[in-house]
Amino acid sequence: MAWALAGCAGPRPASTQAVFTELAAGTYLHRGLLEDWGPANLGDVADTGLVIGSRCAAVIDTGGTLATGRKLAAAVRRLTDKPVCWVIATHAHPDHVLGHQAFVEAAVVDGQPPPVIVGHARLPAALAVRGPYYLNALKRDFGPALAEQTALLPPTLSVQATLELDLGGRVLELKAWPTAHTDADLSVFDRASGTLFVGDLLFVDHTPVIDGRLKGWLAAMDDMQTWPVKIAVPGHGPPSPDWPGVLAPQRRYLEGLRSDVRAAIKEGLTLRQAVERIAPDRADWQLLDVFHARNVTAAYAELEWDE
Numbered sequence: 395m396a397w398a399l400a401g402c403a404g405p406r407p408a409s410t411q412a413v414f415t416e417l418a419a420g421t422y423l424h425r426g427l428l429e430d431w432g433p434a435n436l437g438d439v440a441d442t443g444l445v446i447g448s449r450c451a452a453v454i455d456t457g458g459t460l461a462t463g464r465k466l467a468a469a470v471r472r473l474t475d476k477p478v479c480w481v482i483a484t485h486a487h488p489d490h491v492l493g494h495q496a497f498v499e500a501a502v503v504d505g506q507p508p509p510v511i512v513g514h515a516r517l518p519a520a521l522a523v524r525g526p527y528y529l530n531a532l533k534r535d536f537g538p539a540l541a542e543q544t545a546l547l548p549p550t551l552s553v554q555a556t557l558e559l560d561l562g563g564r565v566l567e568l569k570a571w572p573t574a575h576t577d578a579d580l581s582v583f584d585r586a587s588g589t590l591f592v593g594d595l596l597f598v599d600h601t602p603v604i605d606g607r608l609k610g611w612l613a614a615m616d617d618m619q620t621w622p623v624k625i626a627v628p629g630h631g632p633p634s635p636d637w638p639g640v641l642a643p644q645r646r647y648l649e650g651l652r653s654d655v656r657a658a659i660k661e662g663l664t665l666r667q668a669v670e671r672i673a674p675d676r677a678d679w680q681l682l683d684v685f686h687a688r689n690v691t692a693a694y695a696e697l698e699w700d701e
């Protein structure tokens with residue numbers, strides 16, 4: 395994949411610039427592609443948020459490689475000359491955190507203080523356990539040049555339960571969730587615009603991925619669905635003004651998985667048989683072949699000793 399690496403190292407043509415669209419005054423979204431994390435897309439597969447206050451800006455997730463992070467940092471700089479005070483990680487998955495370092499580099503170039511990296515209180519442990527695997531995958535799939543430049547930056551400000559960040563004239567409300575999509579999920583609510591950056595607690599069109607607790611995830615959705623959200627930004631997929639309606643397809647998928655896996659366990663099916671048998675409606679979800687079998691496996695392990 396040398397061509398992809400050539401693209402990371404040097405100046406890139408305009409067509410490869412990252413694009414942010416304005417969702418509301420001062421609130422922006424860069425859409426990642428609905429693809430699996432890989433060199434063909436430079437890891438640009440997760441959604442990235444940007445909120446600009448009167449004093450400074452916050453970036454929510456930073457793309458899946460340093461190369462994508464640099465494109466995002468350049469795009470942020472085109473929209474504002476205010477410093478990025480905070481880089482907020484919604485969870486530990488590499489497609490959301492491997493671009494952090496680009497924002498530290500950009501601050502140095504601009505002579506601004508480096509951003510404080512914010513995450514769930516369990517994020518440092520999650521990154522310590524998984525980081526070496528992510529960096530190995532980066533080296534294997536994207537090549538050693540990019541991997542060698544990439545540092546996995548843990549948060550220096552951690553959120554135990556909730557935290558407010560004041561950007562100047564607008565406040566972000568952060569919430570650290572009990573184990574759901576992962577064991578370190580953090581959501582970000584921009585009070586001024588009513589935008590909820592849900593991270594991977596919400597997938598739209600992209601098959602949901604269980605790397606935490608299915609039951610915890612459903613409970614988190616029960617909790618957040620009463621919030622006064624005007625625009626929901628998922629971790630993957632398009633934004634939506636339909637709240638809590640946008641949660642419904644994911645709820646159907648997760649509840650369907652829960653009942654199918656429970657039935658399989660009750661019937662005495664092995665994990666392998668359950669994986670072969672349990673299939674959701676293919677029309678609803680992209681990347682089903684990449685993630686669905688893994689979800690059945692995770693749900694089976696969680697529900698096996700339930701009753």
Ligand SMILES: [Zn+2]
Nearest residue numbers: 485487575594
């Ligand atoms: Zn994720």
